[in-house]
Amino acid sequence: MSEKRWVTFDCFGTLVDWRHGIATGIELVAPGKGRELLDVYNRHEPQVQSEHPGMRYSDVLVETLKRAAAEAKLDLVEDQFQVLRAAIPFWPVFPDTQQALRELQEAGWNLALLTNCDRVVIGETQRRLQIQFDAIVTAEDSGAYKPAHNHFEYFEKSLGVTRDRWVHVAQSYFHDMVPAGRLGIARVWINRLDEKDDPSIAHAVRRDLTDLAATVNEVHEKFNG
Known part of the structure; x- marks a missing residue:
């Protein structure tokens, strides 16, 4: 282990x-509809x-945008449904991300991504993150999408990780907090x-990634206390 x-x-x-x-991608093919269609897409x-x-x-x-457009009765031609696939490498990184990741690395933590995307997408996205991750598990690797447990189980088994040395951090309650719980x-x-x-499903709740290293250390100690 x-x-x-x-x-x-x-x-x-x-x-x-x-x-x-998502919203700005939709705006490129349906001006004025980005925010409206975001929740439909979601x-x-x-x-x-x-x-x-x-x-x-x-x-x-592509498939999700087609369904969202159909529900909204939005008339798009076939190549317009490629807009999100084309734009995803340029989606912005949150301003608190890079510092939080660097501070965790400096505190001795290894970093991994458990992501609902494929290898090509995450490879392109890593250039935006500008951080070297120690491991990455995609839906393509695990064979399913969260909230299925595959990502977590694949990560645990493939790297020999024990749960007393592991903290999961995520925004999505549905995709991440529920299965991790x-x-x-x-x-x-x-x-x-x-x-x-x-x-209460989480060991800590934060509004953003500010001081994440301190939060992770606190949760880790509490979890193993």
């Missing part, structure tokens, strides 16, 4: 501004992922959207 200490992250929504990326994506666990994330983006993994909820879900 590994003696390393690990912090795992969801990528989009936690480190990268997923909502901005409702459809988990369904597409559940129906097609082996589908690459770049194709999930069911698996008994220490967890920090980054509630960027001020959502009203039950905060």
Whole structure:
């Protein structure tokens, strides 16, 4: 078993501004509709992922936008549905991300991504993050999309990680906090959207990544106390 200490992250929504990326991408093909269609898109994506666990994330983006556009009665031509796939490498990193990751590295933590995307997408996104991760698990690797447990189990088994040396950090309550809670993994909820879900599911709740290293250390000590 590994003696390393690990912090795992969801990528989009936690480190990268997923909502901005989706909304501005939609604006390129449907001006004035980005924010309106964002919530519609957000409702459809988990369904597409559940129906097609082996589908690459770049194709999930296309299929989900098609469903969202159909619900909104938005008339787009075929190549316009590629807009999110084309733009995802340029989605902005949250301004607190890089410092938080560097501070964790300086504190001796190994960093990993457990992300609902494919290898090509995360490879392109890493250039924006400008941080070297010690491990990455994509939906393409695990064979399913969160909230299925595959990412967590794949990471644990492939790297020999024990849960007393692991803290998971994520924004999504549905995709990350719920499955990590069911698996008994220490967890920090980054509630960027001020959502009203039950905060007791997490060992700590923060508005953003400010002072994350201190929070992770506190959670780790409490979890193992």
